Amino acid sequence: xxxxxxxxxxxxxxxxxxxxxxxxxxxxxxxxxxxxxxxxxxxxxxxxxxxxxxxxxxxxxxxxxxxxxxxxxxxxxxxxxxxxxxxxxxxxxxxxxxxxxxxxxxxxxxxxxxxxxxxxxxxxxxxxxxxxxxxxxxxxxxxxxxxxxxxxxxxxxxxxxxxxxxxxxxxxxxxxxxxxxxxxxxxxxxxxxxxxxxxxxxxxxxxxxxxxxxxxxxxxxxxxxxxxxxxxxxxxxxxxxxxxxxxxxxxxxxxxxxxxxxxxxxxxxxxxxxxxxxxxxxxxxxxxxxxxxxxxxxxxxxxxxxxxxxxxxxxxxxxxxxxxxxxxxxxxxxxxxxxxxxxxxxxxxxxxxxxxxxxxxxxxxxxxxxxxxxxxxxxxxxxxxxxxxxxxxxxxxxxxxxxxxxxxxxxxx
Amino acid sequence: xxxxxxxxxxxxxxxxxxxxxxxxxxxxxxxxxxxxxxxxxxxxxxxxxxxxxxxxxxxxxxxxxxxxxxxxxxxxxxxxxxxxxxxxxxxxxxxxxxxxxxxxxxxxxxxxxxxxxxxxxxxxxxxxxxxxxxxxxxxxxxxxxxxxxxxxxxxxxxxxxxxxxxxxxxxxxxxxxxxxxxxxxxxxxxxxxxxxxxxxxxxxxxxxxxxxxxxxxxxxxxxxxxxxxxxxxxxxxxxxxxxxxxxxxxxxxxxxxxxxxxxxxxxxxxxxxxxxxxxxxxxxxxxxxxxxxxxxxxxxxxxxxx
Ligand SMILES: Nc1nc2c(ncn2[C@@H]2O[C@H](COP(=O)(O)OP(=O)(O)O)[C@@H](O)[C@H]2O)c(=O)[nH]1
Numbered sequence: 001x002x003x004x005x006x007x008x009x010x011x012x013x014x015x016x017x018x019x020x021x022x023x024x025x026x027x028x029x030x031x032x033x034x035x036x037x038x039x040x041x042x043x044x045x046x047x048x049x050x051x052x053x054x055x056x057x058x059x060x061x062x063x064x065x066x067x068x069x070x071x072x073x074x075x076x077x078x079x080x081x082x083x084x085x086x087x088x089x090x091x092x093x094x095x096x097x098x099x100x101x102x103x104x105x106x107x108x109x110x111x112x113x114x115x116x117x118x119x120x121x122x123x124x125x126x127x128x129x130x131x132x133x134x135x136x137x138x139x140x141x142x143x144x145x146x147x148x149x150x151x152x153x154x155x156x157x158x159x160x161x162x163x164x165x166x167x168x169x170x171x172x173x174x175x176x177x178x179x180x181x182x183x184x185x186x187x188x189x190x191x192x193x194x195x196x197x198x199x200x201x202x203x204x205x206x207x208x209x210x211x212x213x214x215x216x217x218x219x220x221x222x223x224x225x226x227x228x229x230x231x232x233x234x235x236x237x238x239x240x241x242x243x244x245x246x247x248x249x250x251x252x253x254x255x256x257x258x259x260x261x262x263x264x265x266x267x268x269x270x271x272x273x274x275x276x277x278x279x280x281x282x283x284x285x286x287x288x289x290x291x292x293x294x295x296x297x298x299x300x301x302x303x304x305x306x307x308x309x310x311x312x313x314x315x316x317x318x319x320x321x322x323x324x325x326x327x328x329x330x331x332x333x334x335x336x337x338x339x340x341x342x343x344x345x346x347x348x349x350x351x352x353x354x355x356x357x358x359x360x361x362x363x364x365x366x367x368x369x370x371x372x373x374x375x376x377x378x379x380x381x382x383x384x385x386x387x388x389x390x391x392x393x394x395x396x397x398x399x400x401x402x403x404x405x406x407x408x409x410x411x412x413x
Numbered sequence: 414x415x416x417x418x419x420x421x422x423x424x425x426x427x428x429x430x431x432x433x434x435x436x437x438x439x440x441x442x443x444x445x446x447x448x449x450x451x452x453x454x455x456x457x458x459x460x461x462x463x464x465x466x467x468x469x470x471x472x473x474x475x476x477x478x479x480x481x482x483x484x485x486x487x488x489x490x491x492x493x494x495x496x497x498x499x500x501x502x503x504x505x506x507x508x509x510x511x512x513x514x515x516x517x518x519x520x521x522x523x524x525x526x527x528x529x530x531x532x533x534x535x536x537x538x539x540x541x542x543x544x545x546x547x548x549x550x551x552x553x554x555x556x557x558x559x560x561x562x563x564x565x566x567x568x569x570x571x572x573x574x575x576x577x578x579x580x581x582x583x584x585x586x587x588x589x590x591x592x593x594x595x596x597x598x599x600x601x602x603x604x605x606x607x608x609x610x611x612x613x614x615x616x617x618x619x620x621x622x623x624x625x626x627x628x629x630x631x632x633x634x635x636x637x638x639x640x641x642x643x644x645x646x647x648x649x650x651x652x653x654x655x656x657x658x659x660x661x662x663x664x665x666x667x668x669x670x671x672x673x674x675x676x677x678x679x680x681x682x683x684x685x686x687x688x689x690x691x692x693x694x695x696x697x698x699x700x701x702x703x704x705x706x707x708x709x710x711x712x713x714x715x716x717x718x719x
C-alpha cells in the first residue's frame with residue numbers, strides 16, 4: 001500500500017465538502033459517533049438529508065460562518081492506498097491556503113458545478129495547481145443530477161477545460177462527471193451516465209500512476225543534521241542525516257559536497273540499525289562518507305557532474321501571504337532546503353494575474369494572495385534547481401524577521 | 414545523462430513514507446530549536462513518537478529529555494512501560510506532577526476543574542520553568558476536527574495558547590521554527606498518521622506498549638455510556654454497579670476519565686483487526702473529557718492543552 005496526497009479546490013457550494021464527506025464515508029473513515037453528530041445537526045437544522053459537508057467543517061468560528069477558511073487535512077484508506085487530502089478553500093482571498101495545500105500534493109482535484117460550468121475560480125485553481133507543479137489533475141464536474149446527467153453539458157465543460165489547460169503545464173488530466181450528493185461515479189460507476197466510459201473518481205485516485213513522478217536521476221541530499229554519538233561504542237561515528245530529495249544514492253558512489261565542492265565516496269548508508277543498499281526519495285537516512293570532510297547542516301550531497309547551482313541571486317515566482325505588501329528593498333529571512341539565510345528583494349518584475357495569466361509589469365508591490373516574479377539577493381549561496389525540475393531544491397519560504405511568521409512561498413525559475 | 418535503471422520500483426510503503434516524514438521533522442526541530450522536549454504519556458502515540466526519535470538520531474542518544482505530566486492517577490502499567498523505555502534508551506525523564514503543582518499553588522484544585530485542565534497548567538508551568546522551546550506531542554490530525562487544521566509546527570504564545578486563526582502557512586517540508594522570547598512550539602510529528610497506522614507500526618516494530626491496551630479482566634462500572642475502572646479515586650455513584658469484564662483500553666490517560674471497551678483482543682494482530690472495523694472514534698468511545706461538547710477539544714487546545 002502506498003500513499004497519495006491530493007489537494008481539493010472548488011468554489012463555495014460546488015460540493016467539495018459533500019464530496020470529501022462521501023469519500024470518507026464510503027471508505028469507512030467516518031465513525032458512527034461522527035455520523036450521528038452530523039445527522040443530529042442536520043435534523044436540528046431541518047434538512048431533508050444528512051449534510052455530509054458537516055463532517056469536514058473544522059473550527060467552530062468557521063462552522064458559524066458556514067465556510068472553510070484554512071487548509072484541513074483528512075485521511076482515508078482503501079486496500080490499495082492511503083490518502084491524505086489537503087482540503088483547501090477556493091476563494092481568491094485564500095490563494096495562500098491553496099498554494100499551501102498544493103505544495104505537497106501529487107494530485108489536484110478541481111470541482112465545478114455542472115450548472116455553472118467553468119468559472120474564473122476554476123481556471124484559477126488549475127493555474128495554481130500547475131504553478132505548484134502538481135503532476136496530476138482531475139476536474140470533477142459535480143451535480144450532474146441537477147442537469148439530468150446530460151452528456152452534452154459535461155462534454156462542453158470538458159472541452160473548455162482541456163482547451164484552457166493546454167496553455168498550462170498539466171502533464172496528466174482526467175475529467176469525471178459525478179454527483180457527490182448521490183454518489184454517482186464517486187466510488188462506483190454510475191448507471192445514470194452510461195455514456196461515460198472512464199473510471200470512477202475513487203478508482204482513478206487508487207490507480208493513478210505516481211511512481212514515475214519522482215526524479216531518480218539527479219542526486220540531491222540536503223544535509224539536515226550531523227549525527228555524532230560521542231559515545232565509547234561509536235566513538236568515531238560521523239554521519240550526515242537527511243531526507244533524499246531526488247536521485248538514488250548507493251555505497252561506493254562518488255559524491256560531491258556543496259558548497260565546498262570537495263569530493264568523496266559514500267562509505268555506508270544507515271537506516272537505524274541497518275545499512276541499506278540504496279537510498280531514494282523520500283527516505284530519511286544517514287550517509288557516511290569515506291573521507292573526513294567538514295560537512296554541516298545546509299550543505300548538499302550530490303554527484304560530481306550533476307549538481308545544483310550555487311547562487312546568491314534567486315529568480316522566482318513568489319506567492320505573497322501576508323497583509324503588508326512585498327516591496328523592493330525589503331529584507332526577509334529565507335529558508336531553502338535545510339539552509340537559512342537573509343534575502344533582499346531586488347526587484348518585482350511582474351505580477352501574474354492568475355485569472356488571465358496576464359503579466360503586469362508596472363507593479364511596484366505584491367499584495368496578500370498575489371503571485372509575481374521576484375528577484376532576490378541572498379546573504380549566502382543557496383544550492384538551487386529550477387522548481388519545475390525539483391520541488392524540494394526549487395522551493396523556499398520567506399519569513400518576516402520581526403514577527404517570525406511565514407510570509408511568502410517561492411518557486412525558483 | 415544516463416537515467417538510472419530502476420532495479421526495484423523505488424517505492425516506499427505508506428508506513429515507511431510516514432516514518433520518513435516524521436524522522437525528518439525530529440531532525441529539523443533538533444537542528445533549529447534550542448531546547449526541545451518530548452511529551453511522553455506512555456500511551457501508544459507517544460511510544461511511536463519515541464521510537465521515531467530513537468531512529469532519527471541513532472546511534473546517538475536522544476538529544477532531548479522526555480517530559481511526563483504525572484496526574485497522580487496514571488495507570489501503573491503505563492508508568493511501568495514508561496520506565497522500561499526510559500531505561501532502554503538511557504533517556505532523561507522530567508516528571509511534572511499535578512499534585513506538586515497543586516501543593517505549590519501553581520494550579521488550583523477547586524473540586525470543579527477536571528484533572529486534564531490542571532494537567533494543562535502543570536505542563537505549561539514545566540515548559541516555562543525548564544525553558545523548553547519545542548515540545549513534541551503525539552497528536553494526530555485524524556483524531557478530531559479541530560486538529561485537522563493544526564500545523565506540524567504549532568506556534569504557542571507566551572501564555573501557551575494556540576491561535577487557530579493566526580497559524581503560519583506550512584509549505585512543502587519547509588518548517589518555520591522562529592520564536593520570540595517566551596514563546597514555544599508544539600511539534601506534531603505524527604500529524605499525518607491515523608490510529609490504524611499507529612497500530613500497524615507498533616506491530617511492525619514489535620515495540621513494547623502498556624499491557625492495558627490488550628484484553629484483560631477488569632472490575633469496571635458504566636458511566637455516561639463509558640466503562641470506567643473501579644478505583645478509590647473514582648467512587649461509584651448511585652446506581653452504578655461494578656462488574657468484572659474482559660476489556661482493553663484504546664487510549665490511556667487519567668484513570669478516572671479514561672474508559673475501556675469490551676474486547677477479546679489479546680494480540681496486536683487482533684487489535685489491528687478490531688481497529689480496522691471499529692465504528693466509533695477512540696475519543697468518542699473512551700475520553701470523558703472530549704465529550705462535554707463538540708467544541709471541547711478546540712477550547713482546551715486554545716488554552717494550551719496537548
Ligand atoms: N443536487 C446536488 N447537490 C449537491 C451535490 N453536491 C453538493 N450538493 C449540495 O450543494 C450544496 C453545497 O455543498 P457543499 O459540499 O457544502 O459545498 P462546498 O462549499 O463546496 O463545500 C449543499 O447543499 C449540497 O448538499 C450534488 O452532486 N448534487
